[in-house]
Amino acid sequence: KQEVTQIPAALSVPEGENLVLNCSFTDSAIYNLQWFRQDPGKGLTSLLLIQSSQREQTSGRLNASLDKSSGRSTLYIAASQPGDSATYLCAVASGGSYIPTFGRGTSLIVHP
Amino acid sequence: DTEVTQTPKHLVMGMTNKKSLKCEQHMGHRAMYWYKQKAKKPPELMFVYSYEKLSINESVPSRFSPECPNSSLLNLHLHALQPEDSALYLCASSQEGREGEKLFFGSGTQLSVL
Numbered sequence: 001k002q003e004v005t006q007i008p009a010a011l012s013v014p015e016g017e018n019l020v021l022n023c024s025f026t027d028s029a030i031y032n033l034q035w036f037r038q039d040p041g042k043g044l045t046s047l048l049l050i051q052s053s054q055r056e057q058t059s060g061r062l063n064a065s066l067d068k069s070s071g072r073s074t075l076y077i078a079a080s081q082p083g084d085s086a087t088y089l090c091a092v093a094s095g096g097s098y099i100p101t102f103g104r105g106t107s108l109i110v111h112p
Numbered sequence: 113d114t115e116v117t118q119t120p121k122h123l124v125m126g127m128t129n130k131k132s133l134k135c136e137q138h139m140g141h142r143a144m145y146w147y148k149q150k151a152k153k154p155p156e157l158m159f160v161y162s163y164e165k166l167s168i169n170e171s172v173p174s175r176f177s178p179e180c181p182n183s184s185l186l187n188l189h190l191h192a193l194q195p196e197d198s199a200l201y202l203c204a205s206s207q208e209g210r211e212g213e214k215l216f217f218g219s220g221t222q223l224s225v226l
Contacts, residue, residue, distance in 0.1 A: 031211040043118070043202055043219040044155070051212055089154060091215070098211045099168070102154035 002027045002094050006103035013080055013110055021075040021106045023090035028068045030094040035064050035075050038087045038105070047088075048075070080110045115139075118203050118218035126226050127193060133221045135186040135203030141216070143209030144186040146178060147202040149220075155202055161186060162209040193225045 003026045013019055023033070032051045036044040048057045048064040050073065056065040063076040077084060087107045091100035116137045125131050135144065143162045147155035160168035161180040175197075177189040186203055200220045206213040 032213075034215060036217070041200065041220070041222055043116075044204075044215075044217040046214060046216065049214045093211060098206075098209060098213060099157055099160070100215065104154050 002092055002101040004090060004092050004101050004103040006088075006090060006106050008106060009104065010107040011109070013108075015080060015082060015110055015112050017080050017110075018076070018078050019080055019108075021077070021088050021108070023073045023075070023092075023103055025071045025073075025092045025094070025101075027094050028071050030068060030092050031098065032093050033064075033066055033073050034091045034093075034100065035062075035073075036089045036091065038089060040087075044089065080108075082110050082112055085109050116203055116205055116216050116218035118201075118221050120221060121219065122222045122224075124224045124226065125190065125193065127195070129193075130189070130191045132190065133188040133201055133203075133223075135188075135218055136184055137205045137216070138184055139205065139216065140183075141205035141207055142183055143206045143213075144180065145204040145206075145215070146186070146188055147204060149200045149202055159188075160209065167209065190223075193223075195225050198223055198225045 005024045007022045034049045035047040050066045061078040066073045087105040089105040091102045093100040119134045146158040149155045158172045159178045164180045179187040202220045203218040204215045
């Protein structure tokens, strides 16, 4: 059974910092890995999707990498802004099921 | 149009009420999902419809009844809920319900059961 862990659980940084959020998974036979952002009481917004055959994806200030052999993905946020404050979730689809397994998320606060 | 639209955004209901949550997408997706999310927890899968047929039911109590009238619409009928059912209910869709697909989520319905 796939297990997805996100570290740290919470992070507070000053504006302008570059930061890295981590996602690890136990079963490396994945189909894809998707990073989401969630604001309090709201739905999930897809940030980046990395297919199994890919190593990274970039969108604006966001870069996500995937290392299947070590069971890890990182989400890099450059020049963080207060508007980046949210919970970031990673979801991994694997093991004969297209239904992703979610991590518990990293709660990020970027203060001015 | 890359949106999944959920209504209502907020719902308060008593334990004897009957209500319905609605979800709509016009991306031509053939797989639609209901998730339940409690505060500070990840989303938990409830149901999956694929090509308008129920393909996954994660042992959800019968007081939750899903319905997929057509390929664009997904409903969740609620009856005799308990206070512990209070949560954010999220709808999602994907192309066909196959490996490697991107999930698109709605903004959710915040449900409070009194």
